[in-house]
Amino acid sequence: MSDVERTEFNLPDEATRTSPLQRNENVESEAHTGEHDIERSLRPKGLDEFIGQPKVKEQLSLVLTGARNRGVTPDHVLLSGPPGLGKTTMAMIIAQEMGTSLRMTSGPALERAGDLAAMLSNLMEGDVLFIDEIHRIARPAEEMLYMAMEDFRIDVIVGKGPGATSIPLEIPPFTLVGATTRAGMLTGPLRDRFGFTAQMEYYNTDDLEHVVTRAARILGVEIDKEAAIEIASRSRGTPRIANRLLRRVRDFAEVNGDGRVNLVAAQGALEVFDVDDKGLDRLDRAVLGALIKGHGGGPVGVNTLAIAVGEEPSTVEEVCEPYLVRAGMISRSARGRIATRLAWKHLGMTPPETAAGLF
Template sequence: MTSSFDRDSYEVDFGEQDLTGAEQERLVSGRAETADRDAEAALRPKGLTDFIGQPQVREQLSLVLDAAKARQKAPDHVLLSGPPGLGKTTLAMIIAHEMNSSLRVTSGPAVQHAGDLAAILSSLEEGEVLFIDEIHRMARAAEEMLYVAMEDFRVDVIVGKGPGATAIPLDLPQFTLVGATTRSGLLPAPLRDRFGFTALLDFYSSADLLTVLQRSARMLGIESELAGLEEISTRSRGTPRIANRLLRRVRDWAQVRGSGLIDEEAATNALRVYEVDELGLDRLDRSVLQVLCKRFGGGPVGLGTLAVSVGEEADTVETVSEPYLVREGLISRTPRGRVATTAAWKHLKMQIPANYEF
């Protein structure tokens, strides 16, 4: 059977592979350099004890894994849900590491045919962990095959076409599926219900991000002061991936234009160069706010009009920029469109119109 598995999935050798996937933040334009990708991979914790933040998820997952090890069986299937950059891929790696198993990785968009999934599943070995990133983007035919595979560890391979087609059942080894999604609401209920454990990852506090940065600075051999790392943590949008990326960019500035030490001044100057302001807003975020306030008087404005005005796709504004602006209380979504809050006017240092109603 022909499969796209070799092309779209791979097996992980812990400590050597980088599983970041498609980068979704726009803090630095273009793809990350190879050195940055290697550095990010090296910073991933290998076990649950090294994983920072998400204390409730860590405790729950620890119980699931410890119980599975005591029974000497594969743990239940795990669904990890949450915004990008919070550690879903890292947790999948940790699950495989804790179970002394290997990790197979693929993504929802890569599995567009039932045959692709059948080839992946049939190549698994006993106790392996299969990680499907963006699982909500799998094709419907593959999803329906996955139902039986998750529940009965079996796939039915269709041989032939038309009235003469025959379904041949193929038994699968016991495996653990780890699914990751940024939009759990798009998962069909039959698939969601087959996961034995579901974890919702939330944004990190500045204190947890500071701990992440301190660990990363030690591992990268970066000389830093607490004030400098605190400045980075408050501008990292509650996301460890962004925090580590900004740490490397501030390190670059400190080495080229500073003394090599990451202090508060170095962090502030470096983040100004990379257009990350004190709230963590980047250029696109500020463009959305400025268009909303300056051109449309604070709104309401439809998403399509807003996206055209800033020169971006509507999906980019809605999924990348808007969630953080809403979470920070800078814009509000109403039935009539997007509306700037008083906090947005204050952040832009603009005077609120006398007749403005929010």
């Protein structure tokens, strides 16, 4: 709204009042800033504040401390693991620990080698370049990245055809932090150029309880231990989901109570938002329902399941399946997806004798 030119008219006796346009501007600005500040404030600022991933923290601390002691830039770092476990936060912490700037981009945004060259040429010595979803980087940009990571140099091609000229461009030493949810899709030459590779694991309930408690303290929310455990147990082992559920529970407690988050408020809010005691949401239960009620427990192909629940096959395969498989409710076979005994029981149904699984 600040980019739009406007004229305001105030009556003489109302000259000291705030105009409606200004009030609306203030409200929009505060709302935008508030949401932005919430997301930023929940991110840990250092390794000592980062909850969970003890092995990764120990290894990364050694890498960073060694680099600081030698006065050099750290080795390039590859962070792999499912979404929401803190890969972006870890990249921010690396820059913070080294006292340098962080430049952020994503693999899909680097479609041409020129896009990467422009970003690399603007780096300062010691900067941290973070590329999210690095497995989706375009091939020409990836090949340019090889030389940049090893020799801190890139070749810029000027012109086309027989008259094209290669101009070498030196770039200052930097640290590349790559994040990927599919490490297997990285090419061998790119993966081998990272000096340190970390695999981020799902969180247990105890660590997620600490995540929820810390976030509640930052948000100024009073929360009981039982409520924090309840939220943590339904968060699919993912801090991002835990923080999101906490904000929704906070809304419920403020609207329907005195603002304090207790066990009753947490259970009531999670019921309203369709998150059951196993962390399954509406789509997860729809997939299980289609598999069990519609096809007798399977085996069923992912395309058939997607049609049954009205979603794209990629949504079912990438959003629902990983957690359902990890929770032991679906098994995958060459013929399709099969519901386990645990899935039958979760829907309140008696599993047949031929049902897969031990439970």
